[in-house]
Amino acid sequence: MRKNRYISAGLAGMLLAALAISLVEISISGCATKExxxxxxxxxxxxxxxxxxxxxxxxxxxxxxxxxxxxxxxxxxxxxxxxxxxxxxxxxxxxxxxxxxxxxxxxxxxxxxNDFVICGPQADPAGIRGEKSAAQAFRKIAQSKSLFVSRGDDSGTHKKELEVWEEAGVKPEGHWYQECGSGMGQTLNIASEKGAYVLSDRGTFLSLKKNLALVILVEGDRSLLNxxxxxxxxxxxxxxxxxxxxxxxxxxxxxxxxxxxxxxxxxxxxxxxxxxxxxxx
Amino acid sequence: MARAANPRDQVAAGDAREIIAGSDIRVVRQGKEILVVPNIAVREGEVVAVIGPNGAGKSTLLAVLACLDFPERGRVFFRGTEVTKRNVVEIRRRMSVVFQEPLLLDGTVLENVELGLRLRGVRDGPRARAVEWIRRFGLTGKEGQAVHTLSGGEAQRVALARAFVLNPEVLFLDEPFSSLDSIARQELLRDFRRIIRDTGVTAVLVTHDFLEVRLLATRVLVLSRGRIEAEGTPESISNDPLWGRLAGLH
Amino acid sequence: MDLIWRGLARGVKLLLSGDPEIYEIAFLTLRVSGLATLVSLVLGVPAGLFLAVRKFRFRRALVGAVNTAMGLPPTVVGLWVAIFLWRSGPLGALGLMYTPTAIVIAQVLIATPVVTGFTMASVQQLDPKLPRQILALGASPLQFWWLVIRECRFGLLAAVMAGFGAVISEVGASMAVGGNVRHHTRVLTTAIVLEVNKGNFDVALALSFILMTLAYAVTFALTVVQQRKRRYVT
Known part of the structure; x- marks a missing residue:
């Protein structure tokens, strides 16, 4: 029955909201003139x-x-x-x-x-330690079906990893290959928890090393340049x-x-x- | 019994004794006509009882006359002025309604009885007036008590005090005693009857109970399936076979 | 266990040492989520009252929509707000992307349905005839809504708590439209994600303790208000 009043009350509410939002814009971002x-x-x-x-x-x-x-x-x-x-x-x-x-x-x-490094558990079940070629190391991981955690997020590291798989001539599929869809830090944590292999940039690995049960197993291949x-x-x-x-x-x-x-x-x-x-x- | 002249003409003529009047009222719910009242009027000093079986439209009629619902068709007049969406609050402030349940608001007895006065912006001693009405309904000493600690009978007394304190030109009562146990009900009825007599308030009482009709009413409307089927004094109606048939009483 | 203690100790240390960045993040979190809650109250309480009291044609559909929106994932809200706020989006000209305002907008969208739903529920707990009685007492529209609000104020406080709890703890929308920009849009939840990614679990834990303390403090204050016995004066 008092439709008009409700409409105007609603409008007033929205106005208030807009006002409040613009107030916070001014108060929080303060120097909005800065580019x-x-x-x-x-x-x-x-x-x-x-x-x-x-x-x-x-x-x-x-x-x-x-x-x-x-x-x-x-x-x-x-x-x-x-x-x-x-x-x-x-x-x-x-x-x-x-x-x-x-x-x-x-x-x-x-x-x-910097460069990418292939990390894995100390025990190295696929036996890739010291391998010179990244592609060869990946092939060994695939053959032994050792757990491998991939970023799976279309990141630079992920793209590099896919390149290496292609070079190795392996299509990474199966239960041993797990895409976690996370950032580098999270991916390293997952690999560490699962005792899996993982491709990481050296910088992130080094800065997280203290929390990880992972070691660098393969490094120095030219194709691993980042x-x-x-x-x-x-x-x-x-x-x-x-x-x-x-x-x-x-x-x-x-x-x-x-x-x-x-x-x-x-x-x-x-x-x-x-x-x-x-x-x- | 029925009024011969066109009710609108009468209203236009401004019958000074008519407090609330309706003409050509029709209320429709889900495609069904639940109330059809060609004309109705409540005059000063009357206590009009509305009786009839369940679902007859008694509460609907009361809500229309108390300006709580606007009917799909028809007009309602308060002292000759048509009730519109514009003036409805002002008109509601000249009447009071008591429902079957006390419907008190969270707070104390006094806060509840004062509420209507405060809503009207009454500055002139609302507290004293409230205290007086609390006394008249026998609740002196309970002013500061939280309403949720009251018994059902006490709560309904608060609701009645809250209505009377407003000094309404017409009081609407929708089965106000029916949810009380028989002792509380008899006591309250006795007090209520005295207060009605003392104040001479004009009232519309919806009820199921013929005892209330006999005690309180000056005029009776019998409602059935949304239509006023009979009208008369308590005596004439209680002797009318139609009423007995409709209400299953007698 | 060791990590939890270290995190707790680190949290206390961070707070006591008055690390300005921690305080900055905590204050921004409070400011953004507090404001979002306020705005959602301004929008959600009237909407909830309206949906609870009025009968109209699409009421049921709207109530269903509100109930669904109460469970809207913050990430989804973040995505939608981002699409609107991007430079190429319809509101791109406002330049709000990656600002605290953008987070406020997203959080308002998250909290408003929650507040609306809680308001609706608390009004529906009242006697359905009470609104009529209030009108019959001669209340003007303004007085009417005020009395209805007063009657369900405890339920409304629950609405405030639920709304605030929803936004202070969400991360998806803050990340999507705020971008976790340092000194600018980094709030507690996004900072926690970052610290986890950095492998600084103790800092992440410390931040999570601060977040929980903040959420608890605000909720506790509201609970005190809610549970306080009304004093009756005669």
Whole structure:
């Protein structure tokens, strides 16, 4: 019967809500005038703590605020394709080249590398310890049907793992091959709990080593190189991106100063660097 | 018995003694006509009893006259003014309703009895008026008691005090004594009858009980299947075979 | 067991040492989830009252929808909000993605059905004839709703607790639309996920203790209010 009043009460409620939301926007994000740079990156750069060191330096230097969103490389590249990020820091060269070729990303620069390592339980049931070829090691794991935990999340590490399987000529299937769909840290935990083999980037493995019942069994194969590139999302294709901020971040990452920080990162804690600076290569 | 003239003309003429009147009222629920009343009026000083079998539409009629429901068709007038969605709150504030259950709100006896006055924004001593009515319903000393600790009879007395304190121009009672046990009921009926006489309040009483009709009513309407089948004094109705047939009494 | 004690000890230490980042995360969590709860009350209580008191045509369908939405997975809400807030999305121009506001919006969507459902349930516990009696006492529409709210205030406090509990503990939506950006949108739950990924189980445990303490403190305060005996004055 008092329909109109209910409608106006409802409207008033929504207005109040909108008001409250805008209030919090002002109060929490405070300096909304500061320009944001959205960085879509792989979990490994966040989980190792490297970006927590680099981002404050960048913010102080340029005045931009960086929003580092940690996702798998696959999702990070997809965010670039959709123009949802301004700059990407990822490690899946083949997929990256494709995104650049499609015109979604530009100004792609090599930043650093570390390498992948094949880890497994100390007992090494498949007998791959010291194996020189990663593909050969994978073949042995498949033949002995030893448990292997895969990221299964379309990340850079996952893509690399699939490459090695292809090289080994094995189709990874069966109960011994388990995709956990998680980040690197979680995947290592699972592999450790199950006594399984796993492919990991060295940095994440080193930073988590203290909690893991896993050791490095195979390393040093050229095919296990893990190369990180930074690139900005192409403003010609995605006019809404923060092109200046993206460009600034690319330049920052390959600057001499940052390259030095990268080379020294983790030495104190783990006795060896987690990443090797590569700019200009 | 039936009023010959067109009720609308009468209302328009402004019969000063008519407090509440309805014309051409029809209430429909799920496609069924549950109340059809061509005309009805309650005059000042009357106590109109509405009786009839279960499902006859007694409570529906009361809700329409008390301006709690708007009928699908027809009009209701309060002292000659048509009740509309615009003025309904104002008109409700000149009447009171007591239902079968006490329907008290969480709080004390006093808070409940005061509530209607507070809703009306009465500044002038609502407390004293409430205390007086609590006394008249025999609850002195229980003002500060939480209502959920009261017995059924006491709770219904609070509900009645809450209605009377408003000094209503018409009081609607929907089987207010029927859920009480027989002792509490007799006691309350006695007090209630005295108060009705003392105040001379105009009332509409829906009931199943012919004793209440005899004690309280000045006029009786017999309702059946949504229609007023008979009207008269308590005496004439109790001698009417129709009533006996309808209510299964006699 | 050892890990639990270490985590607890670490949690106490983190709190006592006044680590600014921990406090920042805890305050942001309270602010975001508190505000989301408030907004969901503004929306959910009237909706719940309306659905409980009024009879109208699509009422049953709506009640069903509310009950379903009460169990909506936060990840799903996060995904939908993200689709709207992305630069390419319909609300992209607002630039809300990866802001605390985005988390508030998602959490409002999570908490509002919960508040609506609890409100509905608490009103339906009242005597169904009570609303009529309140009208018959001469209540204006505003007075009417106020008295109905007053009558079911204990149930409404339960609604507040349930709504707050739902949003302070959710991680899927905060992660999806907040992005767990350090110093900006990192709330307790997303910080816990990050620390687990980093293998810092003791820090993760410490954060989880803080989260539980916060949730408990707020719920406890509301429970005290709810259970407090009304004092009657004459």
């Amino acid at each position: 944001d740079v959205i960085l879509a990156t792989t979990t490994s750069t966040l989980d190792t703590g490297l970006l927590e060191v680099l981002i404050p330096v960048f913010e102080k230097k340029t005045g931009y605020r960086v929003k580092a969103v940690g996702v798998g490389t696959g999702q990070a590249l997809e965010m670039g394709r959709r123009g949802e990020a301004d700059v990407l820091l990822v490690h899946a060269p083949e997929s990256e080249e494709q995104v650049v070729a499609e015109g979604h990303a530009t100004n792609r620069k090599r930043v650093m590398h 190369i990180y590139h930074v690139m900005q999302v192409n403003p010609e294709k995605h006019p809404k991106v923060n092109a200046k901020g993206g460009k600034a971040f690319v330049e920052f990452m390959v600057s001499e100063e940052v390259q030095k920080v990268i080379g020294g990162f983790g030495v104190k804690e783990y006795g060896q660097p987690l990443f090797f600076p590569d700019a200009g290569k």
